[in-house]
Amino acid sequence: MNVEILNAEMTFSKEDGFVGKVSFRYENHDQPYEIHLQKLNGKDWGYSLLFLEESGTEENILELEEVLEDTDELFDMLVETAKKTVIKE
Numbered sequence: 001m002n003v004e005i006l007n008a009e010m011t012f013s014k015e016d017g018f019v020g021k022v023s024f025r026y027e028n029h030d031q032p033y034e035i036h037l038q039k040l041n042g043k044d045w046g047y048s049l050l051f052l053e054e055s056g057t058e059e060n061i062l063e064l065e066e067v068l069e070d071t072d073e074l075f076d077m078l079v080e081t082a083k084k085t086v087i088k089e
Contacts, residue, residue, distance in 0.1 A: 047068070
């Protein structure tokens with residue numbers, strides 16, 4: 001799995017919990033992505049995956065969604081990358 005991190009940020013507050021985003025390029029995909037992350041309570045992270053700049057193909061985003069859902073490695077790496085930048089509000 002080849003991923004290039006472009007940017008990462010995350011904040012934490014009692015009201016919103018952890019809220020962050022990571023911009024990245026994924027192997028063999030033309031367009032970069034941005035994943036928005038949130039963890040309010042408990043163990044589960046919610047996320048939304050978007051194209052960062054201009055839209056790519058539906059095939060590409062569905063492929064990446066499948067990778068995120070079926071394996072923990074990429075998702076965990078993106079969460080940990082964002083968590084390294086946590087700013088407490």
